[in-house]
Amino acid sequence: MGAQMSDAVVVDNTVSAPGQRDQPLYADRVKVYPKRVSGTFRKLKWWLVGILLTIYYLTPWIRWDRGPGAPDQAVLIDMPNRRAYFFFIEIWPQEIYYLMGLMLLGAVGLFLVTSLAGRVWCGYGCPQTVWTDLFMLVERWIEGDRNARIKLDKQPLSPAKAGKKVAKHAAWLVIAALTGGAWIMYFNDAPTVVADIFTGSASTMVYFFVALFTATTYLLAGWAREQVCTYMCPWPRFQAAMFDEDTLIVTYQPWRGEPRGKATRRDPRAKRGDCVDCNLCVAVCPMGIDIRDGLQMECIGCALCIDACDSVMDKLELPRGLITYDTERNQVNRAAGKPLSYRLVRPRTVLYTLLALVIGGAMLWSLAFRATLDINVLHDRNPLFVTLSDGSIRNGYTVKILNMTRAPRDFVLDVEGLADSVMSVVGREAAGDGTIVLPAAPDGVATYQVFLRAPREVVSEEAMPITFELTEADGGEAVRRETVFRGPRR
Amino acid sequence: MVESSREMPTSSDRNSAPEPATTGHSWDGIEEYNKPLPKWWLYVLYATIVWSIGYYVFYPSWPWANGYLRGVLGYNQRVELEQTMVAAREAQGALLASIDAAELPEIQADPDLRTFAVAGGKTAFADNCAPCHGPGGGGQVGYPSLADDDWIWGGSLEEIHQTLLYGVRFGHDESRISEMPAFGAMLERAEINAVAEYVLSLSGQDHDAAMVEEGSAVFADNCAACHGEKGDGIRELGAPSLADSIWLYGGDKNSIVRQVTQPRHGVMPAWIDRLDPVTIKMLTVYVHSLGGGE
Numbered sequence: 001m002g003a004q005m006s007d008a009v010v011v012d013n014t015v016s017a018p019g020q021r022d023q024p025l026y027a028d029r030v031k032v033y034p035k036r037v038s039g040t041f042r043k044l045k046w047w048l049v050g051i052l053l054t055i056y057y058l059t060p061w062i063r064w065d066r067g068p069g070a071p072d073q074a075v076l077i078d079m080p081n082r083r084a085y086f087f088f089i090e091i092w093p094q095e096i097y098y099l100m101g102l103m104l105l106g107a108v109g110l111f112l113v114t115s116l117a118g119r120v121w122c123g124y125g126c127p128q129t130v131w132t133d134l135f136m137l138v139e140r141w142i143e144g145d146r147n148a149r150i151k152l153d154k155q156p157l158s159p160a161k162a163g164k165k166v167a168k169h170a171a172w173l174v175i176a177a178l179t180g181g182a183w184i185m186y187f188n189d190a191p192t193v194v195a196d197i198f199t200g201s202a203s204t205m206v207y208f209f210v211a212l213f214t215a216t217t218y219l220l221a222g223w224a225r226e227q228v229c230t231y232m233c234p235w236p237r238f239q240a241a242m243f244d245e246d247t248l249i250v251t252y253q254p255w256r257g258e259p260r261g262k263a264t265r266r267d268p269r270a271k272r273g274d275c276v277d278c279n280l281c282v283a284v285c286p287m288g289i290d291i292r293d294g295l296q297m298e299c300i301g302c303a304l305c306i307d308a309c310d311s312v313m314d315k316l317e318l319p320r321g322l323i324t325y326d327t328e329r330n331q332v333n334r335a336a337g338k339p340l341s342y343r344l345v346r347p348r349t350v351l352y353t354l355l356a357l358v359i360g361g362a363m364l365w366s367l368a369f370r371a372t373l374d375i376n377v378l379h380d381r382n383p384l385f386v387t388l389s390d391g392s393i394r395n396g397y398t399v400k401i402l403n404m405t406r407a408p409r410d411f412v413l414d415v416e417g418l419a420d421s422v423m424s425v426v427g428r429e430a431a432g433d434g435t436i437v438l439p440a441a442p443d444g445v446a447t448y449q450v451f452l453r454a455p456r457e458v459v460s461e462e463a464m465p466i467t468f469e470l471t472e473a474d475g476g477e478a479v480r481r482e483t484v485f486r487g488p489r490r
Numbered sequence: 491m492v493e494s495s496r497e498m499p500t501s502s503d504r505n506s507a508p509e510p511a512t513t514g515h516s517w518d519g520i521e522e523y524n525k526p527l528p529k530w531w532l533y534v535l536y537a538t539i540v541w542s543i544g545y546y547v548f549y550p551s552w553p554w555a556n557g558y559l560r561g562v563l564g565y566n567q568r569v570e571l572e573q574t575m576v577a578a579r580e581a582q583g584a585l586l587a588s589i590d591a592a593e594l595p596e597i598q599a600d601p602d603l604r605t606f607a608v609a610g611g612k613t614a615f616a617d618n619c620a621p622c623h624g625p626g627g628g629g630q631v632g633y634p635s636l637a638d639d640d641w642i643w644g645g646s647l648e649e650i651h652q653t654l655l656y657g658v659r660f661g662h663d664e665s666r667i668s669e670m671p672a673f674g675a676m677l678e679r680a681e682i683n684a685v686a687e688y689v690l691s692l693s694g695q696d697h698d699a700a701m702v703e704e705g706s707a708v709f710a711d712n713c714a715a716c717h718g719e720k721g722d723g724i725r726e727l728g729a730p731s732l733a734d735s736i737w738l739y740g741g742d743k744n745s746i747v748r749q750v751t752q753p754r755h756g757v758m759p760a761w762i763d764r765l766d767p768v769t770i771k772m773l774t775v776y777v778h779s780l781g782g783g784e
Contacts, residue, residue, distance in 0.1 A: 024526055025513075025524065025527065026527050026528070026532050027526035027527070027529065028528075028529055029530060227528060227530070231527075231528055231531060380626065382624065382626030383626050383628025383629075383637060386628070386635060386637045386781060386782075387635075387735055387736060388639050388735070389640040389734030390734065391694075391734075394637075394781060426779065449779070451781055
């Protein structure tokens with residue numbers, strides 16, 4: 001065993017092909033020049049780019065009246081005041097689980113879509129894809145299509161080249177600044193913060209984040225592009241775990257295309273497949289890969305190669321779909337001439353759907369029955385209890401009433417589990433019938449110092465469990481909180 | 491080339507790209523693909539190293555002959571703390587001035603001033619008072635509780651303020667002074683025993699009923715002048731009530747006998763010479779808020 005081991009760890013040069021060890025460990029980036037393409041999927045993607053960018057840029061400007069004193073921005077995360085608003089929903093910091101629910105829902109939704117139709121998110125919806133599409137569009141307007149850009153990059157620097165480059169980067173920076181500017185509006189009142197930014201009166205934090213998101217947008221969509229998907233994003237590295245034989249993926253159909261070859265006038269069709277090796281699918285690929293190599297980690301499933309290949313098939317008057325969305329199972333079936341079968345209901349799709357339903361249902365349920373009142377009770381620790389001159393025992397509590405509505409409300413506090421106890425609240429007088437009304441301002445936390453006093457003989461234990469019950473004065477919402485009443489050691 | 495070593499095998503594999511090169515290493519026949527890292531990634535690493543040099547230049551870093559390298563920014567957390575404290579003091583300035591100008595009942599009546607005074611008093615209490623009176627003013631043997639409803643020198647704002655300013659038995663001209671004689675030298679042991687039983691009876695504790703009558707007489711002759719005929723104390727004299735459940739030096743018989751025989755007397759400093767008037771005012775409002783304020 002020992003001998004085997006020592007043999008094994010010796011680097012065995014003989015099994016390696018010559019020259020392999022000279023391969024560099026760090027590679028130059030091969031710049032991708034995607035060619036313009038038109039077709040069904042390109043059209044769909046332009047629509048999505050338009051819709052998603054519109055949503056992103058316009059959402060902060062939607063107004064939503066919440067009454068006086070409340071922000072009238074429909075979607076707003078108000079950090080200084082610790083509130084998050086989404087149209088009719090308003091959440092407090094302790095309700096951050098809604099955000100976690102949204103993230104879980106997003107993750108499970110992503111799993112479901114990926115197991116059904118591959119990397120739809122990557123190809124159509126991901127901000128990296130959307131902004132890269134936008135930046136490439138601008139690039140194409142200024143520098144021309146693939147061949148013109150390749151030529152331009154090879155040219156020595158000239159005034160014309162410099163002009164184009166400056167124009168492109170300036171346009172990119174403007175878009176990036178608008179992106180960064182829009183981001184900050186989700187955290188500030190949009191009209192106010194825009195005015196502040198231009199008058200120079202916004203906070204350093206605002207300028208910092210606008211600059212940060214401007215820089216990241218410019219770098220990621222302008223320069224990094226496909227490198228983000230291949231080397232920075234974790235999702236491509238494990239999305240294959242959601243794939244199975246029934247997942248629709250962008251597929252080159254080798255049984256139809258191979259052996260590929262140029263069509264010649266003498267022998268247009270004989271002894272070869274439909275692929276004419278025109279390389280258009282490679283030229284349009286924003287990731288710079290060859291889809292004919294099969295499923296690859298780099299492929300974001302944007303389907304632009306389908307559009308490119310279809311346009312060639314149309315010219316050759318061959319059926320479309322040499323590159324198409326298909327499942328691995330049906331590729332085998334088609335190659336063997338067997339009937340096709342599609343399976344949408346699979347254990348993983350059922351599981352993902354159920355998970356999404358459970359999480360979504362739980363969130364809806366909790367939102368529909370969301371309490372607009374809460375109470376926090378803190379038992380005073382110093383001193384734990386006070387002995388009064390008549391021998392009775394007094395405990396102090398800090399009671400916080402969370403009024404999560406936009407209206408002022410009055411509450412009455414009761415205590416259970418302590419006989420003959422007398423309650424007093426600092427700064428509040430008891431009414432004739434002994435009740436003490438505790439007002440709570442709209443959308444705020446009212447803090448009260450509550451003293452509870454009980455005769456010595458009632459306090460039978462060192463720590464007696466008691467319950468505070470807070471009820472709206474007009475008998476509306478009620479909430480209970482358990483705590484203890486402490487007395488001397490017996 | 492080993493077919494099973496492909497990642498993500500699919501049926502499309504027959505057209506796949508040529509096998510990537512390996513690093514040339516082989517362990518038990520397992521080879522390592524060489525999938526080169528992009529160079530920019532490496533440059534990012536170098537850039538972060540260069541960035542880190544900035545910290546050495548701008549921020550305090552290495553120990554040095556004269557202490558440590560201070561960095562060109564001269565940044566220092568202690569200085570930052572001092573600046574923060576100064577800024578906080580400035581921010582509090584208006585409220586502190588209002589408290590300085592206002593009478594105690596005015597502070598008590600104004601919710602903002604009262605909240606600020608209670609918060610400020612709480613901090614000052616923790617620094618100056620809590621070592622004896624306990625955090626939260628719960629008191630301990632020999633140091634009265636400030637949270638209960640029994641006051642030796644009075645629990646109104648004015649009385650608390652007075653006690654805070656000049657202290658108790660501190661030697662200041664205005665200090666509150668009371669001194670209980672050492673009855674060990676003046677009374678017989680039996681008399682002390684009897685008066686202790688009588689004092690126990692005042693607060694409704696278990697006692698020897700046979701001795702109450704004698705004790706009552708001793709009390710009337712020796713104690714009532716200060717503690718009152720019924721033993722419920724006289725504040726003007728600083729004589730605590732003996733008829734309630736609150737005891738400064740203990741309420742059991744031994745403690746009472748001891749206090750009668752050889753009384754102990756606590757001392758509280760006069761804070762007028764130690765704290766500024768605003769802090770003392772805030773302390774007054776805070777102590778008043780602890781639950782016993784009158």
